[in-house]
Amino acid sequence: MRSLTVSRLMQNPVRTERSAEGTESKCANVSNLMGRSCFDFAALRSTRTVTRVLHDAVSVALAAALLLQGCVTINIYFPAAAAEKAADKIIDEVWQLKKPGEPAAPSSSTPQSR
Amino acid sequence: MRIENIARLGWLALLLLLAGNAWAQANLEVNTPAVAALQSSMQKRHAELASLYGNGAVGLTRDGFVALRDANAVPLAQRQQVNGLVAAENQDRSALYREIARANNKPEWENDIRTTFAQRWIDKAQGGWHYQNNVGAWTRK
Numbered sequence: 001m002r003s004l005t006v007s008r009l010m011q012n013p014v015r016t017e018r019s020a021e022g023t024e025s026k027c028a029n030v031s032n033l034m035g036r037s038c039f040d041f042a043a044l045r046s047t048r049t050v051t052r053v054l055h056d057a058v059s060v061a062l063a064a065a066l067l068l069q070g071c072v073t074i075n076i077y078f079p080a081a082a083a084e085k086a087a088d089k090i091i092d093e094v095w096q097l098k099k100p101g102e103p104a105a106p107s108s109s110t111p112q113s114r
Numbered sequence: 115m116r117i118e119n120i121a122r123l124g125w126l127a128l129l130l131l132l133a134g135n136a137w138a139q140a141n142l143e144v145n146t147p148a149v150a151a152l153q154s155s156m157q158k159r160h161a162e163l164a165s166l167y168g169n170g171a172v173g174l175t176r177d178g179f180v181a182l183r184d185a186n187a188v189p190l191a192q193r194q195q196v197n198g199l200v201a202a203e204n205q206d207r208s209a210l211y212r213e214i215a216r217a218n219n220k221p222e223w224e225n226d227i228r229t230t231f232a233q234r235w236i237d238k239a240q241g242g243w244h245y246q247n248n249v250g251a252w253t254r255k
Contacts, residue, residue, distance in 0.1 A: 061128065080230065082140060087231045091231070093157060094153055094160055095238065
């Protein structure tokens with residue numbers, strides 16, 4: 001019984017490193033036998049791959065955003081809402097529709113916007 | 115942990131870029147000495163123009179200017195003066211649209227600015243004033 005356990009222990013780490021597939025079951029066996037967790041090389045490798053893929057994805061997204069920003073800066077469309085706001089401000093002053101700070105002119109002699 | 119940090123940084127950068135864009139479009143620069151001068155000149159002229167808008171002699175055009183609409187509403191002796199007022203007002207308006215576009219480093223926006231103003235002049239006009247509708251026909255507000 002004891003010799004069998006030792007031989008398994010000798011074989012298992014080597015096998016674990018050699019093949020990614022079935023590592024889990026072997027690790028589980030080793031863990032059971034040794035009473036502690038075994039290092040999962042396949043899991044480590046896959047984590048690194050995920051990190052690399054994610055890093056690439058973020059880089060691509062950033063590059064796309066920068067490119068888009070460049071395009072937007074060159075061919076920026078007309079800001080209609082901002083222009084309306086500016087127009088309202090100027091028209092209110094030219095036609096004396098609103099005094100600055102006052103929300104609305106209550107007197108009937110002042111031209112009212114409709 | 116590292117993956118999350120990288121992803122978070124990426125999102126932050128993206129959001130900052132978008133926010134920067136949105137901020138740049140939130141306002142149009144109109145606080146220049148030239149705009150202020152035109153504004154005050156038009157404001158003074160409005161005292162004379164207001165009654166002409168009121169009696170229908172002068173109306174607001176659909177392209178952001180003013181025009182003599184009904185010459186008969188003006189006594190013969192004053193027609194030349196009214197023509198002068200209209201011409202001066204249109205000169206100021208034209209300069210105003212150009213100056214706003216220039217102040218924002220976008221001379222190509224002049225037409226869009228003029229169109230925006232055209233709509234807002236009409237929207238803010240008093241009841242009884244005349245304006246040109248979408249097809250150019252004079253309409254009483």
